[in-house]
Structures are given as C-alpha cells and as structure tokens.
Amino acid sequence: MTTLRAAARRASAVGLALTACLTATPAMATAATAAPDRDGGAAASGTGLDRYYHQRLDWRSCVLGTDDASGRELEKAGARCADVTVPLDYTDPKGRTLTVAISRIKATDTRHRVGPLLLNPGGPGGSGLAVPALIRPAMKEAGALYDLIGMDPRFVGRSNALDCGWSVGPSFRSAGPDRASFERQVAFQKGLADKCRATNGKVLPYITTRNTARDMDVIRGALGERKLSYLGFSYGTYLGTAYTQMFPGRYDRVVLDGALDPSRYNPRLFKGVEKENDQALADWAAWAAARHDTYGLGRTRAQVLATVNRIVEASSRRPLTVGTAPDVFRLDSSQTPFVINSGIASDTEEDRKALGEQVSVLAKAADGQQPTRLSEQFAAVLRLGLTSEGSPTGSIQSAILCGDVAVPRDPEQYWQDIERSRAAHPLFGPLTNNIGACAFWNRPREEPTQVRHDTPALIVAATGDPRTPYTGSVALHQKLPSSKLLTLKGANRHAIYGMYGSTCVDDTVNAYLATGKLPAKDRTCIKQND
Template sequence: MTKLLLAAVLSLGGALAPQSASAIQWEKCPPDPPYPAPGEGIECGTVKVPVNWSLPGGEQIKVFVSRSKARKQKLGTLVTNPGGPGNPGATPVMMAPEEFPDEILDSFDIIGFDPRGIGRSHPIQCDDTLMTKTFTPPATQTAWNELVAHNRRLGESCRKKTGPLFDHLDTRSVARDVEAIRRALGAEKISFLGQSYGTLIGQHYAQLFPDKLDRLVLDGVVDHGLKTAAAHLLDGAQEAERVYREHLDPAQSRTVTLLFARADRGTLKHGKTTVTPYMLTVLLNQYLGTDHMEKVINSLATGKGEVPFSSSYAEIMHRAAWCQDFSVATTFAQFGKAMATARKAAPGIRYNSQSTNFVLGCQGWPAKVTNPPATPEVKGVNALIATYERDLATPKAWAGRVAARIPGAGRVVLPATGHITYRRYAVTDAQKCVHREVTGFLITGQGSGTTCGS
C-alpha cells in the first residue's frame, strides 16, 4: 500500500481494520495482591495489538484481559473500564462478585482490561526520582519555566524507559485495542460500560465502530470537546464553586473566607505547616461533600486537631494519556489570565485542583497531542448517560454536551455530590434508582431517563 493510499484509508476510517485476531487463550488469573484470588468462573488472557495503529504490522504489545463468565443464560458481552486514566481495568473484573450487580453477573460475560501502558499491559516506566514533584500554580515566569523543564525531563525519562509505546498512549488507540479484544473474543457485538475517563474510551469506540456496539453506558462523563487550558480551568472552577455553595452553610463560608485571607497573608498555620491559598483550595476540593469537611475547616480555623494535607500533583498516566488527548499547552501569561478568569467564576473555592493539576502536568510534556479534541456526532448507538448532579472530577455540564452529540441518548441524574453513580452496592433510594436504570438498560436496551429522587 502506498503512503498516499494509507493516508486516505486512515482519514476515512480513523484506523485500519485490526489484523485477524487470534482467540484469547484463557487460563487462571495471576495473583493480584493485595486483592484475594479470583473466584470460580473468572479467567485471564492477553490480546496482541500494534503499538502504533497506523502501522498495524509493526511492533506489538500484549493487552491483559480478564473475564467473568455469565453465571446463567448469557445475553451478551460487556466490556468495562473504570477510568483514571491509569486504573488497571482487569482488576475489577477479577473481583467481579464484589464489583458488579448480580443481574449483570448472571447475564453477561464481563470483560476487563488493563489499557496500554497500565498495569499488566506494558506499563509505562519513568525515572522515579523525578516523580515526586508537587504542584503549586507558578506565580512567576521563572517558576513556570522550572515546571516546564521538569515535566519535559520526566517525560523524556518515560520515553527512554518505556520505548515507542510512550508516544501512542492516547485514548483513541485504546478504543482500537477494544475492537481487537472484541475480535479476539469472537463476539459479533459488545456492550460497553465506561466510567470516568473510561467514558472517553466508550465515546471513541462508538465513533470508530458504531456497528459493533450494542449498548453504551457512560458514567461520569469526560468531554473531549474542551480545546484549551482555559476551557478546562473554567469548567472545573465553575463546578467546584457549585459544590462549595451547596455544601457550606453561611457560617462555614465566612470561616473559609477568613482562612483564605490568612493564607493570602502567609499567616495561616497548622502545626509546623504554613498553609498556602492553593493548599486550602486542594483541601476544600478533596473534602467538600464528605463527612470530614466540617472537621477540616474547624481544625484549620482553631489550629487544633489533625488536618490530612495531601500532595497536589498529576499521576504519571494522567500526563501520559491525558496530555495526548487534550491540547492544553499554554504560556505563563495565558495561564495566568485563565486562572484569573477561573478565580472570578469561583470566588469561594477559587479553583478546581484536579483540572489545574492536569493542565500543569502537561506543560512541557514531550509527547505530541496525537488525539486532539473533537466533537463529532455519534450516530446509530443506543446510549445511556449517568451523572451526579455535582461532580468535581467530571462536571455535569460535560455529560450534557456529550449527550447532545449522541442522538437519542438517555440520561440518568443522581441528585447528590460524587463521582461514578453505578456500583454493586446501592444504599439510598436514589442510588437504588440509578442501579435499576443502568442495569435495566444493559439487559433490555431500554432506559426511561430520569432524575433519581433525593
């Protein structure tokens, strides 16, 4: 095939069809400490995929796959991914009885996999001595330059230790790996349950292979249409402020305002720790909507009690995958302007620490954006989108935008604060409602679309 013809094929289909896939050789799963050994009906294997999907005959890696066989009459095959990016998706299926509802365990062969670069699928390797740097939004050009240089050194160490796969960790490539898994399974169609960053895998699979998709559930939705660092920072800050206003009463809000004023002056201390304004933002993002929030605020205000400070940084796979999926490279001046806009939109909490860390982690990252942001309409897919009313990790607005690109997609909203609505164990009536809606959709293909009470 000439280079010209190859380019034409890639532009039309987004990928060459996978080569003929060998059937998976299922066997006993390897130990996965600290988790218990997988039970009966759970087995593991591998699927070979090309490092670079534009060169399907080139270097190959093995993607690690797990399967929980349907306990009763099989209705179909359900491929799942729990997100991250960076979570080993084979592990939840190896613990399937603890992770999935009985109705799903009975009716589906459930397939989990460690995405490329993660877990047991050729994991990315980096210089450990460079992976400890915490993030504070740079206040000077010098600090910005140091951050960019550090990220570049870290990324180059990952490229050196990982090899060619380092430059092919984008989520569109992962979606093509899912198709290779489908072929190796011998399944005519699959259903897909994507949660958090796994929803981006599901969206790409639906765009590339809609005729191979039976049902699609997106839970805690990532919007691939965000094209700039400023867009990420603003969306994140607006959602963080919504959560802040929902969970803090007027007295607590006044206390936090005073805490920020002390932090701005450099006089907010807890024990030997001087609490910076951004450290306070990170704490609020971490504990808003939890039972620990009031205790943390009171401890900071009084100087008494423990405050569980945590480091603020971007995990290595957050950078390795996310930085190839989103165009967030920017300059110090542009970053400062975007942060000022975000702070104006979130006067109470100031910023969303996750979106800020993701953006900072990509500055200077050496890999190219191989899967740039896009907003194509997905046609001919039976989809259900589930979301919390308030979600610091994946704002509800993202779910609305993605739903608008999938004609006929159903919606299920859990009116609370959290991330990932669908789990085996449902406690509240609202959680049980989501459980019924998503399980029913996967089994019957029918979803009513609802807000699940309070």
Template sequence: MVAGLAVASVALSGCLYSQIPEERTSTTRTPDTAGVAPELLPYYSQEVDWQPCGVRFDCTEVTAPLDWDNPGDGEISLALVRHQATGEFQGSLLINPGGPGGSGYDFVADSLDYAVGADIIERFDVIGFDPRGVGRSTAVECLDGAAMDEYNYGVVEGERGSAEWEDALNARNQEYSEACEANSGGILPFITTVNSARDMDLIRAVLGDEVLNYLGYSYGTFLGATYARLYPERAQRLVLDGAIDPSVPGLEVGATQAGGFESALRAYLEDCLGTAECPFSGSLDEALTDFQALLASIARSPVPNGDGRMLTVDTAVTGTITALYSADSWPYLTQGITAVLQGDPSVMFALADSYNSRGPDGEYIDNSAEAFRAYNCMDYPVEDDPAAEEASMKIVEDVAPTFAPYWDGPDPCETWPYPPVGTRDEIAASGSGPIVVIGTTNDPATPYAWSESLAEQLENGVLVTRVGEGHTGYNKGNSCVDDAVEGFLIDGTVPEDGLRCE
C-alpha cells in the same frame, strides 16, 4: 489539567459469594475477525489464554499494535482480568473506571461489587483491563518514589505567580517530561484515547463478542464515545457515567471543574455546619470565608507533617478535592480540616496521598499519575493564547473564588516531548445503538452540563439524570439509576430520554 478528570479515590472492597455456581465449561470463545484488514488479522485472531487468578476470576494478556496506523512497527501488552458470569452467560462487559490512568484491572479485581451491581455480575463476564500506558499493561514510567514526592509535595521556590515561581514549576515539569521519555520505552507518542479505543475493539474481538457492551466512568465516557465514533456499528450497549464533553477545550475544562468543586465545597460546608464535629460555625458564607482564610494561611506558612513533608496549599487543595468526589468522604474532610487547625496535617496528607496513589509506606501504588499526564498531553491541543488563558482565569475567579488563587500555573504539557494529536470535537457516533449517558446534578469532577451536552451530541444519546452529590451515578444507591442501567445492559430496554432520578 486538574485532578478532577482522574478516577475518584475511594475505599473499595472486593465481594465474596457464599454460593458460587460452576464455571462455564468453555472459557475461551472464537475470536471475531469479520471484516478485519489482513495486516491486523494476527492481532484479531489471537486466542486468549485465561489463567485462574481468584474465585471466578481469571487473567490474561492480549497483544496489540504499538502504532495502529503501522501495525508492523512493534507491539504492546494489555492486561485483562475477567469475572465469569455467575448465572446465565449473556456476553462480556468491558469496564473503564476513569482517569485517564485508572486501572480497570484493579477496579474489577479488587472491587467488583462497587464497579457493577449483582444482576450484571450474574449475566455478564465482567472484564477489567488496563489501557495502554497503564498499570499491568505496557506502562508509562517516569519518576521514582523520592522524585515523585518532591514533584507532588515539594515547596516551590518564589512567590506564587512570580517569574521565579513559574520558572521553578517549568523546571519541575521539564524534569518530569524528560524522565517519562527516558523510562517509557518509546511508547509516549502512542498513548492516546484513539489508540486505546482501537485496543478496546481488539479486546472485544478476541473475547468472541460481535458487538461491544461497555460501562465507562468519568474519563471512561470519553473513551467509550471515541469507540462509538470509530466503530458505531459495534457500539450497541454503551453506558457513559459522569460524562466528559469531548468538544470542550482544556482551558474550559479546568474552569468548569473549578466551578464544580466550588459548588461541592459549598454543599459540604452546608452539611458540615449541621454536625457537632464541624470546625466552622455561623452561616454558609462565613464558613466559606473561614475556609478560604485557612487556605491562605497554609499558602503563607506550610504546615510540617510528622514524616518531614510540608503541607503546602496545593496539597491542601488536592486533599480537599479528593474528599469532594463523594459525600461519603465528607467526614474525612472534616477530620482533616480540624486536625490542620490544630497543627496536624496528617489526615489532609492521607487524602492527598489517596489521590496521588501514594501508599502509607511512602511507595507509589500505581502509575496512574504518569498515565494521566501522558494521555492528556497527547489528547488535548496545547492552548498558548494569553488572552484565552486570561479569560479562563476570569471565569475561575467568578465561579470558584475559593480555588481560584491556586488554580494557576504553567501548563505541564508545554514540556511534553511530543506534540498532541487529539482534537476537541463533538461526537455524534452516527449509526450506533442507543448510548445511555448518566449525569449527576452536583458532580464536581464532571459537571452535569457535560453529560447534557454529550447526550445531545450523540445521534442516539439518552440522558439519565441522578439528582444528588458526588462523582458518577450508577451503583451509588439510587435504584432508579441502577434499574435504568441494568435494564438497558441486560434486556436492551432503553430508558426514557430525560429520565430524572431523585
């Protein structure tokens, strides 16, 4: 899998309120245990001990079974943060920012007003949580910082595509997988989206909500759709923004994303050519050819950075993809390309570091990359059909000629210590409430066709289209989308299926 399924790396800031209403007198409600199996009652009946952790924020941990099929075989901890409704309380709203591996805890605690709009903040307790394997919850742990640097940025031995090159990558992947197994305390077989969806129902119940209100971005759409499949009667107000098609196999995911990023690159270059700062000139096709030449040059001769790292073409592609998540980041891509042309890769490294959660001091901020690997290796069946792989690469070459030369390599999940348990099937969620699916027409990471497909699969799916660039559509400055989402979550007003927001 490529980086496109991960949560977008953007600069976020928390929000402050000049006038803060009094907090509710009661901050803990009675857990909802209706219909719970006896062996799960100890989990569903636990009372949440909220502790203050900021202005109108409080935090807690919830205990969940390690193995939902065998709840007596161990426990894990799930970290939650809550921002209490500033006005009339309407219920809880769970948030997942994507990934898999993105921290919902940090997303809500650090950037509440980016996660949701002001009307949602007024009416809901906004709940951020770290899914199992992620961040402050019982987490996947793999490599230390130095080893992670070598894995992410090291120059791979051998000519790209050669047997020597593939052997070197396989050896790196094997080392990574073995480290995850050794350092993760036995949780790897249970890091799956199905288990995470079951955790989410537990969170709903201990918060005292009879039904789930949920907003999921990117991978969070797959988590939300999986929840709706497992618990359709409780899935009443779900918004899935920037959808993943749950029926698409891994090879097709990669090929489709490659085309999405190629389209976003062309949109960026077209915009760039209209600015004085653009390092390219001429027509769009000429600019694209020049960018392809730049990548080829880096592939032949990696560019040294001031900290001793070498800018490889893989790192340059990662930095480029990071900036393509949002049109707001396009100026940084212009800066990065201009600097690389002058022999300075520091800006491109900063973009790649942002994607890899590597801080300016060289320390890794979170375990999102490790969790990303763990979920994908358990959720996606391994595809080892050479003919299918060849056909997929042919599609990539057709739809993404810029990225195709660097979209290859052995599947890192081939070395994962546990076989995958997930399947790739359509999700209908029969019996659920309306589920609003938002698709952005030129979303590079979760292409619009996936949102169309998911909305069609869901028995009660409703498609809202944002016409524009970038990853995800809600709370991105489009009042049509925002009104549709907030009217649905707050008032239960279902948007017109097929609503198109220019």
C-alpha cells in the same frame, strides 16, 4: 476494601473459573478486520492486524503473589485473567508489541447471555482489572447475563505500567497567590514534562485514548465476539464515546456515567468547572458547620469557608506540616487547594466526614499546632498526590491527556486565565486554570475524536457533579440523539451507578443492561427520595 464504592473513594481522592482457551472463528475474525471506517478506527483485512484479532488467549489465575489483594478478590469472584497482545503503533503492526491485561467473570445465565461487558473506572489511566469483581454485586440479576471484562489500559498497572520517575503524583497544582508562585509552577511543570520525555519519550506518542479504543476492539476480536457492551465512568465515558465513533456497529449496550462533553475534552478539563466546585464546597461547609463540636471549623457556612481560606493563606506564608513519622507532609499553597478539591467529589456522609477530619488537621497546622496523626485515608491521599508513590498515576494521567489534545504553550495565557478567574473563584480559579505539564509536551500525533455517529447510549449524570459537570452530560446527550439521559437531581457526586446508593439510578441502569431497551424518555431521579 472490596466494594465498588470503596474503590470509587480511592479513585476520587486523586479521583470497578475459566479453563477453556478462546479462539476467534474465521467468520468473527473477518468481521473484526473489515474495511476501515471514516474515523480510522478499524484496519483493513490484510494490513497486518489479523494476527492480533485472531490470537488465542491463555486464561489463568489472576493472583500474582501473596500480596496481590485485588487478584485474590478477582479469584474469589470466579475471574480468570489473560494478556492480549497489541501493537504499540497501529500504523506499524509488525513493530513493537505490548500486552494488555484483562480479567473475565463469565456469565452464569448462559441461556440468556448477552456477551462481553467491558468496564472502565475512569482516570485517565485508572486500573480496571479488578472492576468486574467490584461491579458484579451492583448489577444484580443483570450481571449474570454478561462476561464482565476488566482491563488495565495500555501502560497502566499490569499492562506495561508507565512511570516517569517523578517525585510527586498527579501534577494538578494551584498557581498560588501571585506571579512568583505561578512562575514556580511553570518551572515545576516543565521539569515534569522534561523528565517524562527523557525516560519514556519513545512510547509517549502511542499512549492515547484512540489507541486504547483500538486495543478494546482487538480484545473484542480475541474474545471471538461480534459486539462489545461497555460501562464507563468519568474519563471512561470519553473512552467509550471514542470507541463508538471509531468502531460503529461493533458495540451493543453502552452506559456512560459522569459524562464528558467530547468537544471540550482536553488536558484543562477542570477549567470552567469552578462554579460547580464552589457549590460543592459551600454545601460541605454547611454540613460541617452543623457539626462544629466535632470538627471545630465554624458554626456557620461562612465561618467554615473562612477557615478554608485561612488554611490556604497560611500555606502561602509557610508550608503546613501535618502527620507523624513515617507519614510527615509539608503542604504549600500550590497543594492545599488540591487537597480541598479532592475531598468534594462526593457528598455522602462518609466522604464528608473524611473531608471534615482532613480540614480539621490542616486548620490546626495553620494555627501552628504540632503535627497531628493522620487517618489512613488522609495519609494515602497525601502519599498519592505529593510523593513518588503517586508517580505512576501522575505519569499515565499526563501521558494520556497530553497525547490526546494539544493545549496552549505560552505561560502568559495561563496567567491571564488565572487572573480573570481569581476574583470570582479565589480558591479554585488558580487551581483549575493553572499551567500543567502538557504545555511542555510533544504535540499529539492524531486529531481528537469527533462525534459523527449517533449512539443509543444511557448517559447517567448528577446535577451537582464537581468533576465532570452536568452540562457535559447534557451536551453529549444532544450530540447523540438516540441516547437517553438519566439525571440524579440534588447530588454533588461524581460517578453514581453502583457507588452512591441511588436505587432509582441503579434499577434503571440494570433494567437497560438486562433488556437492551433504553427508557422511553429521559428520566430524573431525586436524591432525597431514593
């Protein structure tokens, strides 16, 4: 797949020629290592970080081998890649170092060049190296003004990828129907945390959003730039917010799509988003009911929702077997809600069809029918979530979230939250309130980033976003008085710009990126009128 929209579908299932070597000039290097700000982002000159900001980047081909499809797409788009050396621990710059992989597509309109635009697709822990080639077409004329910078954040992809050796992918699971199933989850999540600590304990304390933001500023300095523009989706909005707060004055244009409220950022991100998930599922159910002859899930919204409930109840009695060799999977009641939740992050026709096919397969399994051949997309979702193939993804997601903010450690608190939520949200309450590996992680070394500096950012949000709810974007907008809020009304969609096909949203973002001028006031786009 070679489009940003296709890349977004892959991400939401769990859930974007240079030959000269650049060297920071002394003037730029001095700016890069100025006095520290109140949030501890920058380091004072002479503390040992100068060599990172002054480093010389060796630009080369992005292709690592014959099977490197993303590298070939980058090369086709004119990108080159380099490794940026950063300290593992910014308080010990003479200690162990890491390499952070970056890519760059240079600006073609050199006369009006703005500077570098760093891109982050979210995650946490999403690989951003290939994003410049994916986002460039969506930017249209604005793309020619920027050096587009992709990055694999520390311990992601080509940047010393973390792998805890788990037998599963992301550890997002439902608590199931009763206390016994919850206790199995407690043991399961504790086992994941223990294994990650045993295999990677020495580096886990340094896998944080704040350290990634520090890496971003080293990248800015190594590129020889005074300011860095930024485009981030989902978790990438929190990373971008952290950067602006830790390094005020070092950013230019900032776009935050599907924003998180920094005050409620923590490993339990989905807690409190049950209503949005219920609505997204209900809207999909109405769509599926109108296509009963295709998917056989029910002729009314209520009948389709009853089918979903029947699937989950059946999986609580015995695991559902789906697929044919070599892709055979057994899903219990801790996993079927995860599959449903993964499919409602977007309300495009293509994504709704994919979920229709998936639920149809699960419904047949719930009825005891023989295993069904899975679509390539559904098999990929299950491999990523339920097998060791997804271990690196789950490992880095947990490491970042657990390393950023502490969560309650008493399982009883999670159980009480589950029971309080179950009555109103029987499907998603036990999922979004369940205990996770972070309950058994070591405590973070730093306090979370606080919003103390106003930022004139463009915040993009859909009213029906089931991942990062619209209320989070509104809250961030209120914390940043100089920002502007671009709302897409009527869409159950997570991440919009360049992915959803909203001309209104795309044109507004591109106008801001091209001119640096925010809209005069907050703007609302209507889904059906695009």
